[in-house]
Amino acid sequence: MQLRAPSLARAHVSVLWLGPALACACAPASDDPSVTLRSPLRADFSAVSAVLELRCGTLDCHGAPARNLRIFGVYGLRENGLDVSGGSATTELEVDATYDSVVGLEPEVLSRVTAQKGASAARWIVISKGRNLEAHRGGARLTENSPADICLTSWLTGAVDSAACAADSFGPVPLAGEAW
Amino acid sequence: MRVSLLLFFTLGIACDDTRRDRELSELGGEAAAVAPGELHRPGQPCGVCHGGAGPAHGRFSLSGTVFWTADSQAPVAHTVVRIIDSLGAQYAVRSNCAGNFFVRDSEFEPHWPAWVKLEFANKTLEMRSPISRERSCAGCHADPASASSVGHVYMSADATPLLEAECN
Numbered sequence: 001m002q003l004r005a006p007s008l009a010r011a012h013v014s015v016l017w018l019g020p021a022l023a024c025a026c027a028p029a030s031d032d033p034s035v036t037l038r039s040p041l042r043a044d045f046s047a048v049s050a051v052l053e054l055r056c057g058t059l060d061c062h063g064a065p066a067r068n069l070r071i072f073g074v075y076g077l078r079e080n081g082l083d084v085s086g087g088s089a090t091t092e093l094e095v096d097a098t099y100d101s102v103v104g105l106e107p108e109v110l111s112r113v114t115a116q117k118g119a120s121a122a123r124w125i126v127i128s129k130g131r132n133l134e135a136h137r138g139g140a141r142l143t144e145n146s147p148a149d150i151c152l153t154s155w156l157t158g159a160v161d162s163a164a165c166a167a168d169s170f171g172p173v174p175l176a177g178e179a180w
Numbered sequence: 181m182r183v184s185l186l187l188f189f190t191l192g193i194a195c196d197d198t199r200r201d202r203e204l205s206e207l208g209g210e211a212a213a214v215a216p217g218e219l220h221r222p223g224q225p226c227g228v229c230h231g232g233a234g235p236a237h238g239r240f241s242l243s244g245t246v247f248w249t250a251d252s253q254a255p256v257a258h259t260v261v262r263i264i265d266s267l268g269a270q271y272a273v274r275s276n277c278a279g280n281f282f283v284r285d286s287e288f289e290p291h292w293p294a295w296v297k298l299e300f301a302n303k304t305l306e307m308r309s310p311i312s313r314e315r316s317c318a319g320c321h322a323d324p325a326s327a328s329s330v331g332h333v334y335m336s337a338d339a340t341p342l343l344e345a346e347c348n
Binding site for chain 1: 269
C-alpha cells in the first residue's frame with residue numbers, strides 16, 4: 001500500500017484542531033486527582049485472617065514473600081522479621097499486614113463489591129481464586145458456602161459472620177472406617 | 181506479537197533455569213564418605229534433584245529428614261512419617277539411619293494439601309499446618325529458623341535424645 005504525505009494546508013488544519021483538543025484532554029478534571037475506593041473494615045478482619053492463615057498462608061503458598069497476596073502469621077511469613085515461622089501466635093501487626101495485602105488486590109473490584117454489600121463477590125480475585133473458579137495452583141481452598149467461604153464473603157457485606165469463621169476447620173479427614 | 185510471545189517464553193525458561201541452577205549450586209557437594217543414595221544429604225531439599233527434572237532419577241512426592249531436637253543435627257531413625265491427603269488417602273514411611281525418608285511418586289502421590297505426623301516409640305507429633313504443595317520438607321523447614329523458615333523437622337521437644345541413630 002502506498003501512503004501519501006498530507007498536504008501542508010491539511011496539516012495546518014489538523015494542528016489547529018488538535019492543539020485545543022489535546023489541551024482540553026490534558027487538563028485536570030479537578031484539583032484532586034485521587035479516587036476514593038471502599039474496602040471492608042479492618043476492625044472485622046481478625047477472624048477472617050485466622051481462616052486465611054491456615055488455609056492459604058503456609059510458607060509454600062501465600063505465606064511466602066514473593067507472592068502478590070501475602071498472608072502473614074504463625075504458619076508463614078512473620079511481619080517483623082524477628083518472630084520465627086511456626087513459633088509464636090499471629091500478632092495484630094501481622095493481621096494489619098495481611099489486611100493491607102488483601103485489600104490491595106484488585107482494589108477497584110473490591111470497592112464495587114463492598115459498595116454493593118458483597119453482591120457477586122466472585123468478581124473479586126480472592127474469591128474467584130479461592131473457589132478455584134479461575135486457575136489457582138492451590139485449587140479450591142474456599143468451597144462455596146463452606147464456613148470459610150461464608151466467613152470471607154460476609155466480611156465483604158460489612159457484617160462478618162463470626163460463627164462461620166469460628167466453625168471453620170481445616171485438617172485431615174480420614175476415610176470412613178479409618179483413623180488418623 | 182509472535183516475537184513478544186517467543187521472548188516471553190524464552191525469558192520464562194531462562195528465569196526458571198537460573199533459579200534451578202542456583203538451587204542446585206546451593207546444595208554443594210556430597211559429604212565425605214557418604215555416597216549418593218538413601219543416606220546422603222540429610223536436611224537438604226530433596227526435591228531440587230528428585231523433583232522429576234533431574235539430575236537424580238525418579239521423583240519424590242514427599243521427602244525430608246527427621247532430627248532429634250530443634251538445636252540438634254542428630255538424626256532419628258525408625259520414625260514413622262504418616263501422611264494423609266485432602267481426599268483422606270494415607271501413606272506411611274520410616275526414616276532411615278540418616279533420618280532421611282522419602283516417598284516415590286509411583287508409591288503415593290498426595291492430593292494436596294496434605295498433613296503429616298511423626299511417630300516414634302510412644303510419642304506422636306503432628307504438624308500444625310497443612311503442606312500446600314512443597315514436596316521437600318526442607319523447602320519450608322530449612323535451617324536456621326527465621327521469619328520465613330520453620331527450621332529443621334525434629335521429633336522431640338525435649339533435649340534428651342532417646343537414642344542416636346548411626347549408619348554402619
